[in-house]
Amino acid sequence: MVFPDADLDDAVALTVRSCFNIAGQGCNLTTRMLVHIEPTVLADVDPLSDVAQQEVFGPVxxxxxxxxxxxxxxxxxxxxxxxxxxxxxxxxxRVHRLVRRFQSGSVHVNGVSGQPPGAPFGGYKQSGTGREGGREGLFEFLQTKNVYIRA
Structure with missing residues (x-):
């Protein structure tokens, strides 16, 4: 999302760089590339179209x-x-107002800076449950047991 108060030239440069970073191979980039296709920018996309609703695995x-x-x-x-x-x-x-409302595992503001070591990584909805990394990532390796005793 690019709001009117953002530096448009900077926002476009950062967004395009993020989209095409490491050939689209990162899971948390704006895309992920499995086959070679030319980088593509689609304008005025219908929010209900397949390209807006599905994960696009390529530099789109x-x-x-x-x-x-x-x-x-x-x-x-x-x-x-x-x-x-x-x-x-x-x-x-605006950032503080909006981050609470987004249904996503991470929010990147004004460019992608990478994930700090030890930060949890994961998504919401069909992007997965649970987390990798950080304290939250250790919970996958724990088993909880309840013990009930009548004395």
């Missing part, structure tokens, strides 16, 4: 216009997936 960037924050959140949450959300804005108050 879909641009969907929005009018306000509520519509932006609705569009971001309007897919069955929720691995990462990306937004561009200079308004820190």
């Amino acid at each position: 960037l879909s641009i969907i216009p929005f009018d306000d924050e509520d519509e932006a959140v609705e569009l971001a949450n309007g897919t069955p997936y929720g691995l990462g959300t990306y937004l561009q804005t200079r308004d820190v108050s």
Whole structure:
């Protein structure tokens, strides 16, 4: 998401770089590349189209216009997936308002900076449950047992 207060040139450069970073091979990039196709930018994408609703495994960037924050959140949450959300804005108050509303495992603000060591990684909805890394990632290796004793 690129809000009107963001530096548009910078936002486009960061978004395109993120989309095509390491040939689209990262799970938490805007795409992931399994076969060779030319980098593609699609403008004015219908939010209900397959390219907007499905995970695209290739260097494809879909641009969907929005009018306000509520519509932006609705569009971001309007897919069955929720691995990462990306937004561009200079308004820190907006960031704090929106991050709570996104249904995704991570939110990247003003460019992708990578995941810090020890940070949990994972998604919402069909992007998976559970986490890798961090304290949350250790829970997969634990087994909980309840013991009930009548004395």
